[in-house]
Structure formats: structure tokens, C-alpha cells
Amino acid sequence: MSQLQPARGTQDLLPDEMRRHRMVVETARRVAERYGFAEMATPIFEFTEVFARPIGETTDIVSKEMYTFTDRGGEQVTLRPEATAGIMRAILSNGLTQQAPLKFFYSGPMFRYERPQKGRYRQFHQIDVELVGIAQPQADVEVIAAGARILDELGILSRTELELNTLGDAETRRKYRALLVDYYNQHRAALSEDSLRRLETNPLRILDSKDRGDIAVNAGAPEFHRHLNDASRAFFDGVRRGLDALGIAYKINPRLVRGLDYYTHTAFEFVTRDLGAQGTVMGGGRYDGLIELMGGPAMPGVGWAAGIERLAMLIAEPPRLARPIAVLPVGEASEAAALRLSERLRRAGFTVDQGYSGNLARRLKRANKIDARIALLLGEDELKREAVTVRDLDTGEQSEVPMAGLEDRLARFR
């Protein structure tokens, strides 16, 4: 039995669920292209180094969540846990750094080895947008605006809230981090076990702790916005002015800290209360040092990723696909003619399903089940008269229509 189950944290996407995924991806692709993001794709696995260094050795993703293995050639490879690092590698591999700005849209599966929950899987799917080569806050604004537009066209923008923060430039972040470490070291006794660990790995994370003791300690912690240097403050103001100008509502969340090491300046998340513990539906920010860290030129970038499963859980039932026409041969003599008729209609752009077997009642029943709009009955009588019987499956009305010019008579069912 266990062998017949999908591996933990993976799932089959049966047609109903797949339709929801498709609606998410197709909406995102359409909107992203309106903003000038071109779709691209990278391999599903890369050399482990591509992810390990930029994401950060101490992050959970690298230290315990990567699907890493040695292939038959002895290479260390990893199933990608996120999209950005692979896209940056592709930019460098293909010498695209000369062509900035680069604007990419991406969608596909990601892999993280962690305990599954609602909205969290070991194989999950993301849509992703990256804008590389623009150092100005307008890039951040455009990226966030594209995200908001996608959520809006999916009909769920009103169920989310945009949280915004800045991590400052590298200098600001380094100095603030040192201040925080000093402060927390003076209050070690009051910190939770998790936060003592965070103090070593990612002290900014302590600010977002849900532990009561930590919350009390955080009340007295140095506040980040007081330690922003002028350049970082000016940048953040620019992002806010841009969002204000577009009428995009946001809430400043000083405790919003992105997990991956490469983020600078802008950090943001669209969050919802409707998904339990996995409230983040779309998250991203600016990563000005990333490409240099990977061995390329100094080149700024900003982007986001959104979880398709999480978005799919929020959207309303997607519209049904085109209702098919059922072509039903009556008796063996008309089977070949029915096949030809189906092909002819498909060539003309109709969605057509054939009745496969059984008597007419059985085939009509099946036509009903696949939600066919009309059935075309083709028996010896019709063959003789070079016509088909068109039966409306919603109303039960039927009439005989000549084969010649049938496409025009059926136009409204295309």
C-alpha cells in the first residue's frame, strides 16, 4: 500500500486541481508580460553550489531542506529549493549581464525537504518575477505593482495585505545586526531556546518571534528605522512614494525579515489570514549583492516568488473549459462516418468527444457526464439523408441538420 502512495509531501494534480493551477499560472503569465517580463526557464536541478552559497549556509533551506544527492558522475546536485539563484546563474552563464535591464517571468516546481502542512509541500510550485539591472526604487515599485495586479486579476487582492519593510543597504544591515547581537547577548537569560539559536544564525529573526519571553525582550530592542543611513532611508522613501502614487496600500512591518542572506533594502510579503500558519502568499525583495556574490559583476536586482498551491487555495472555482460536442454513432455502420465528422469539427475549432461504446442510452449518459452541450447523432437514417440529428442536452430539443454547412449551424457551440 505504501508503495502506491505518492512520496510524502508530494501530490497528484488531478484535473480539477490542475485547472486551478493553470488559472493561476496563466493569469500571472498574462499580467507579467503586460509589465514586460519575458517567460524563461532554468533546469530543475543545479550543482549544489548554485544554491548553497547565495541562499546562505546557515539558513534552514540550505542546512536541512535541500534535496541534494550525488549523481552517477560523482557530481553534487540539488533539486532547486527556489528560483532566483538558478535564474541569476542563467544570466551569468549566458552572458546576459550586458543587456540589462532584464525582466523575467518564471513558473515551475520547487523542492524542499520539510514537514508538510496545509499550503506546504515538499514539491510545490511557484510563479516568480525578477527585474535585474535597475538600482532605482522604481524597479521595486514596478515589481510589487505587477504582483498586486496578478492578485487582483485572480480576485484575491482584497484577501491579502501587503507588508513592507526595509533591510537597508549592506552597511546599515551589518551595523544594525551588530547592535542587535549586543543587545540580545545582554538578555540571553530571557530568550527562548529557538532565539538563542537564531542569535547565532540569523539574529534579525528574533524580532519576529512568537515566544512571549522574546516579545518582552524585543520591546526594548534597538529599532531598525533609527539606524538607517541616509541612502537607505532615501531608497525606502522612494519605494513608498511610488506605491502611494499607484494607490497600492501597504502596512509597514518593522519585524518583516526575509530568510535568505542575499536580501537588501526592500522586503515585502502579501499575507492572508485564510491559510492558517502559511499566511505568506507572495514574498520578495531586493537582492543587490547576489550576482556579485555568485561571481558576476555588481548588478542590482529585485523580485518575488508566490506559491501556486497557496494561491490556488484562495481563488474561486475557475471557469469550466469549453463544453464539448458529443458525436454519437448509432450502430456500427456509422462509426467510420462519426470518426470523420469528429475530425472535421475539431479541425474547424470545436471541442469534440466521441461516444466510445454501448448502446445509444449509454453513450448519451456518458455525454452528459462530460458536460457536453449538444450531441450529434449519426445513424443509418442520417447517413442516407446526409444529415445529423443535433440534440440539445440542456433542453432535450433535437432537430436534423444537413451535413453541408454544419460548422456554421453549430457556430454558437464552439
Added chain:
RNA sequence: GCGGGUGUAGCUCAGUUGGUUAGAGCGCCAGAUUGUGAUUCUGGAUGUCGUCGGUUCGAAUCCGAUCACUCGCCCCA
């Protein structure tokens, strides 16, 4: 990785203090109707009670382990 909850038919679920042939609704199949579905009526099949082991004369029911799902923590999309 840590803690809580739940596993009975394809689906949603009932199943008494441990008791003999484990049930309902929906869905599925067949017939009423061999050229007319969706409605109606009649009949039918659902199953390793998640799995393995233990206690017992007897286990869906009690105990243990394990697997899966689920909720929370960690972290993230």
C-alpha cells in the same frame, strides 16, 4: 527536526460497556427503455476497518510500534 489530533466502501461519515453476517447517504453498475441522457422506479457490488504485532474465548473497538494525513512550532511560497 519537535508537539497535539485523525485513519471504517470511490467520497462524506455512523458503528453501543470488546460479542457472532460492519452500516447509511452520495457516487458506481444493471434492468424498467436494443435510436434518446439528465428526472423516476427496481435490483446489485462495494471493504486487508491504514499496516504490523500484542492482550483476549472473541478486536473496527483495548495496548504498542509503524505509515499516511492534519493542526501548531521551526522556517518559508
